[in-house]
Amino acid sequence: MKHLLCILLFVVSSVVAEYNSQQKVYICTGSKAYAYHINKKCSGLSRCSGDIKQITLSEAEAQHRKPCKKCSK
Numbered sequence: 001m002k003h004l005l006c007i008l009l010f011v012v013s014s015v016v017a018e019y020n021s022q023q024k025v026y027i028c029t030g031s032k033a034y035a036y037h038i039n040k041k042c043s044g045l046s047r048c049s050g051d052i053k054q055i056t057l058s059e060a061e062a063q064h065r066k067p068c069k070k071c072s073k
Contacts, residue, residue, distance in 0.1 A: 023057040027065060035068040036060035042071040 025036040030050035036057070037045055045052055 024054050025057050025060050027053050027055060027060060027063075029053055034066055035072075036065045037068045037071050039071040042068055044068045044070050 025038060026040050026042070026045060027033060027036050028045060028048035028050055029052075030048055033048065033050065035044060036055075040052070040054075
């Protein structure tokens with residue numbers, strides 16, 4: 001029973017990780033931008049000095065971007 005539960009937990013966590021890595025987020029391409037945003041209408045993006053671009057969460061994390069303190073709670 002424990003073996004089956006461990007396998008099930010592994011499968012579920014793999015599916016969740018794959019979903020999260022493909023989740024779309026928004027970034028500002030301005031020179032001072034450092035965060036990614038879950039919501040395109042986040043007030044943090046209203047001050048963007050560059051373009052707003054949609055990328056995957058895994059791409060944002062690869063760019064060392066941090067979650068927005070306003071919309072990623």
